[in-house]
Amino acid sequence: MLSRLCRVLCAVVLAACTAPPPAAELRWGGDAEGGAPFVEADPADPSQVRGFDVEIAGLMAQGLGRQPRFTQVGWASIEQSLARGDFDVGLSGVEDRAELRARFAVSLPYYEFREVLTVRSADTARFRTLDDLAQRRVGTLAATMAYRLLLDAQRSEGVIPVSYDDDVHPYSDLLEGRVDAVLLDHVLAERALRRMPGLAIQPAVLARGHYVALFAKEQTALRDSANVVLRARMRDGTLEQLFRRWGVWDSTQALYQQRLLASNDSASAPAAPVVTASITTYLPALLRAAVVTLGISLAAMLLAIVAGGAIAAGRVYGSTLLRGALTAYVEVVRGTPVLLQLFVLYYGLSAFIKLPALLAAIIGLGLNYAAYESEIYRSALLSIPRMQLEAARTLGLSEWQVFRLVRGPQALRVALAPMTNDFVALLKDSSLVSVITVVELTKETAIYATNAGSWLVPGLLCAAIYLAMSLPLSHVARRLEARWSVA
Template structure:
């Protein structure tokens, strides 16, 4: 009931966004009219798929970036990547946030139930990686039973491990985290696709890749259900790219050409001949992390532009959400304290319902659930609305505490002076209640700054998502973590100082009150 009330309030406050042209008309026609192929991917995953260039974080690189550009050129448009969490990419596709998903989407029956898949564009073996010199390390699938093995969720590798009875450890972060846990002894092995193994497992001196293949996986482009014309156009483009040798040139550049892919695209020569320049550049950039002071001087300045964009998105979402929270929270508090039962009980139900359910669940309901009711919100609107209404419940309780903290004698004095109820609230009660409520309000805003990271689920790239993308691309979680922590601190300190200044001015007439 409380969640229903929450959704009712959201639908009442938000106007439905006009339906996406991708959903209303033929997808291919919409792409040509727009002049852009919007493709969804998660750059947090890292190399070699799509990631921020470690030497120039303002640019996205990866073999799927090159492939997206090549496919878009065949369609006569340009490609633009839209960031989204890997585990919700197909949901975002169905919602209409982009035209296709191009991010190592495996050809599997469960995928075909929720999207269309093009012809495969890449094939790879599953590789097993273990610690070098570990005498107990597993070297066969039959040796994985009951042992902790790392992989990515919703992949063929995970299904293989489950079938073999392994203790499967899945990671929602970047691929680097999986191999880091293996090096630290938190898992006994890692089973993942060959491109990931080559870029993260094979380059580590303390790890070794077990010879042989432990399965084979094919990648395809995911297209929205019913968009047959776009899938046909992409199939034709992939066939033409394979026939022209462009696919081979892309894969050789990234050091990914293999016998499985040669067979897939009908190339009789499985031996790579081109120079893997992109792979070598990546190895030179991240093969050995430079000393901290060197990173501070040379690498971190290059990330400041990317961090600035993420910080601006965080600040925008937080300020808009807090403004909504303050306004709605004040209405709820007044309704709960002074309103008649017909207003008091719905206000209490809203406050308790919102406070009693996770913010992530609320955001999922608003962004993915409301379209089923015909209400489709833009990502920024959905994020601000959900955060604002969530924190409105907390603000309402802050204001209620502030109103309760005003002595009853103040009401009596106002009545003696002949003030109306509204005048009493405006000139006597609210100024005193504000001073009481200001410290918890400041705490809530600082918390909101951090909770705003959840909007990355709805394709917005804010500060935390920027950090995760960069950390996995540059393989530097510690140093970049200190940078992003400092940025969050700098964002929050001015508001804390402002709140203390306002609180002090409101209490100037009080003697002996700590400032």
């Protein structure tokens, strides 16, 4: 028996020694939320991804003798994740920029896109170029070539840039009249036209750019090997077939590939100069965004206090039906994410009422925190000893007088500290309103970090501003609490 076991163990060890080593992987990062034709979850198998960037990653891996492995990462975080070594290649409609080349090894530009203006079909004669959109709202993605074009147009023509975190809502907002135009890559614009009738792309090309693959700065050998593979796939027509399958091939791409193959320059850097993302450059924008954050937080907290007080009073003094309805509201609001509530309020209800983004942010945060405030006020009201209330009623005070003279003042002292904590929390949660196009402090910091290529300095600066806004409030609240404390 022992000898048989030894033979089995020897066979297992021999098989392990003679088995071929596992294939090396090419880890690449992209954003499946960006959708087709770049990267999207496969409808037939959501655990897999598809898109032309997925296939390009596969071609590079095949040419390098590796197996591709996808890593999901937010589009705005591709550069930072690559820099910290989360994957080997960043691919997901990454735009070639001069500052990228200072921080990364950049592949040859494998696709040329055009920045185009999309308008409502009824406005094709009114809004042909950015010159026609003075004092008009134009949507785009943050930290892109299009966003920088809009910033230039803001300075020269008075165009109002509206920043989004995805490429779907700019076009839906365009249809609903929240913006007057959208400036983005023609790939995204043509996809929007297929999904949303009523839009038109203006023929003027406002700028041209290129999609590239990013490698770590020290991975120039890997980048060069990937460039050899990409050039070979261009020459044999594989890339053309790939782009045709995804509906993004046209005569412009054919001419671009011909020029690229005729040239020995595999890294045609954009002509734009490198912009220094210094603190002095971005600090004024961060301070303006901090004012927006503080204004939203104060207005939302005021709404939360008023609505929360009304809900608490209804649950303490109201009828059974009213108490049940208010309890349901509190549980629903506290049991669902505030981000979801903002989406529903701004986008979901747009068929019935089109709230301005700033107003939607205030209402969304205010109604969300009203549920939490109501619980603070209700528990504070219920904490007052019943004997005090009965004594006040015995003295002939009305219920309103009991509340105003006995119950309310004591409840306010009990609720003060939790109210302050909630305001500080609301101040931080205001960062979520960027999803409905409000550029507040965290969103402005993210734009700064993207241009700087690091979150360290922008993040520390953002934290310092948040602390400067929240610490004085906490200090005042502690002094009031000490003054009003009951011995």
